[in-house]
Amino acid sequence: MFPELNNLLNTTPDRAEQGKLTLLCDANTDGSFLVHHFLSFYLKANCKVCFVALIQSFSHYNIVGQKLGVSLTVARECGQLVFLEGLKSSVDVFFRAQAEPHPLQFLREANAENLQPLYEFVREALKPVDDGEAAWRCPVLLVDDLSVLLSLGMGAVAVLDFIHYCRATVCWERKGNIVALVHDSGDTEDEENNILLNGLSHQSHLILRAEGLATGFCRDVHGQLRILWRTPSQPTTQRDRSLTYQYKIQDKSVSFFAKGMSPAVL
């Protein structure tokens, strides 16, 4: 996790909030550093994490996690982390018919209706253990990323339904959190993606949006992060709080600064 981002969001691993949906969004840039942040944040906060990693392999997250101070292999072995590696499982699902329903079942089907097997997997993974010992703090579902599900043949409505079911189970029933990454396609007219993004934006409590700079590539400022706090359950009589920062990604951390105040410029 990045300490500077924790300061901006005003959280620490000890007092992580519960029952929240956080939406990560990237436009014209790569927002995967936010995924790495939340993964290490919740692992350090002693939460049980179910990570649906559809876009990269386990060793990628593991190596970056080690730079940020968590070990995914240890977490997986002791049961804190349930990792669904999309790339590896897709090969298994695609080439060999599986005996029992697999979370990525829709890869084999021509017209998959919904993501129910995936939801069942998540529900099973984040089931509270009843053996009496002090378990993990709260369940967390982390998805990287939801736009890939659209590329794999699911409709935007099916993905929204999946998130809705997960919210009902994880956020409301078990008082956990959900963090999901969606790509913003910008000016290319990807309607399904826009439906998904708009739908999720209205449901989420916190939106972190990483954008590329409008003026193009810069070596010292990699992009701009917009943070928006929302209260979806209450009517919006009060204004949602919003902050904008620019950031530069370094080897083991990300430094944030106010717009125009990059250390390289000052």
Add this chain to the structure above:
Amino acid sequence: MAAVATCGTGAGSTGSVVAAGSKNNVTSFQRRGPRASGSDSSYSRLVSIAGTRPSVRNGQLLVSTGLPALDQLLGGGLAVGTVLLIEEDKYNIYSSLLFKYFLAEGIINGHTLLVASAKEDPADILQELPAPLLDDNVKKDFDEDACNHKTAESNIKMKIAWRYQLLPKMEQAGPVSSSRFGHYYDASKKMPQELIEASKWHGFFFPEKSSSTLNIEPCSLTHGYIKLLQFIQNIIYEEGFDGSNPQKKQKNILRIGIQNLGSPLWGDDICCMENGNSHSLTKFLYVLRGLLRNSLSACMITMPTHLIQNKAIISRVTNLSDTVVGLESFIGSERETNPLYKDYHGLIHIRQIPRLNNLIYDVSDVKDLAFKLKRKLFTIEWVQDNYLRQERNIYPPGFSYLLKQKDSAWGEGSLQHSTFLMSFLAKETAFASRLVRHSEPLEQTGSGRALQAAGPRLWRDGRRQEAPGLLVTPP
């Protein structure tokens, strides 16, 4: 100038870097082997694969794309287990050349090839590969100045001009040394037949394979893609590239080349219709990447993205690929007549570079890159700023010019001063400079007391005379 930090073209540093990443050590140099297996014995056997080297940044195993210039732009090479997507230029001239360079590099390094095409028979493609440039021919073709860098270390980047970095280090004359990382190819000659026959390759020609039956239930993938995926998976499993076959211990890289993916010849209609089968190609790329991540292979795909009607698919395809390079040739476009581009054949856009095992990645600062295919070499160079380039053609630096500033007398200056004004004064300045050199002592006609250049008659009788003002108007 681009500030890409790479090693030189030698591959001698593999041993020392691997030693840093021991079995349980989790330094940033940890090798990322076949990603499924966690066995530590894979580290030692990966050291000796020909034609690969670890990345400087994170110990990633890299292979050359066949173009040393492109390797440098991609941060050292193509990472094993990733997909390089080339967006084809309009007439598929240069992208097919890049495809051939990729395959030729595989043959020179002794890698196994898998060539898939729906347009040409892979055997024919292999016959057309360019010949590698042998060391004794290289000496004749390049300048003697470049040859003198034989003893220079590989780290002298700032002293040598950008172009000289692309020239190979001179080695003793002899056969093509396969221990070098990237090789140069002569596009006008063909690869020798004995090298092709000595290599191991598998071909997938879609029109031949389309008739056999499917043993997978029809999902939304088109027939061609399903067969191709099965073929690739079969080769990877049979030859042991993913380490799962206990009988086969593979120490080699599989280079997969897929040509014109997405074109109608593969049975996909995204290039023909706006609302075609929009998930077939993306699903294919996803499963392909899953296959690659778990095996010792690297893949280059060329795709005619300029034909894809639905632009949303292009952004999805970009997100599903690791490295994306776009080629834009000048043939038939208005840029062909632009004097700025007269030496070049097209532009090359590096659209995406992956961040593998890392938060950061190697990206060059130079964004305007153009390529040209000289007699034998495919070079990529930085296209300079338009204005500055034209300026330097008219006013070469190092000379001094007369400048007239507003409301004052003529003064001598050089290119660094008021470059902006000089383009307005083109004719007068050139005229004036000739007059300074050959004129008689000048009378002062203006009122200004601006500093003047010391002309030949300025000092007269041991005392400095008044500086003259305006020049005599030429007849």
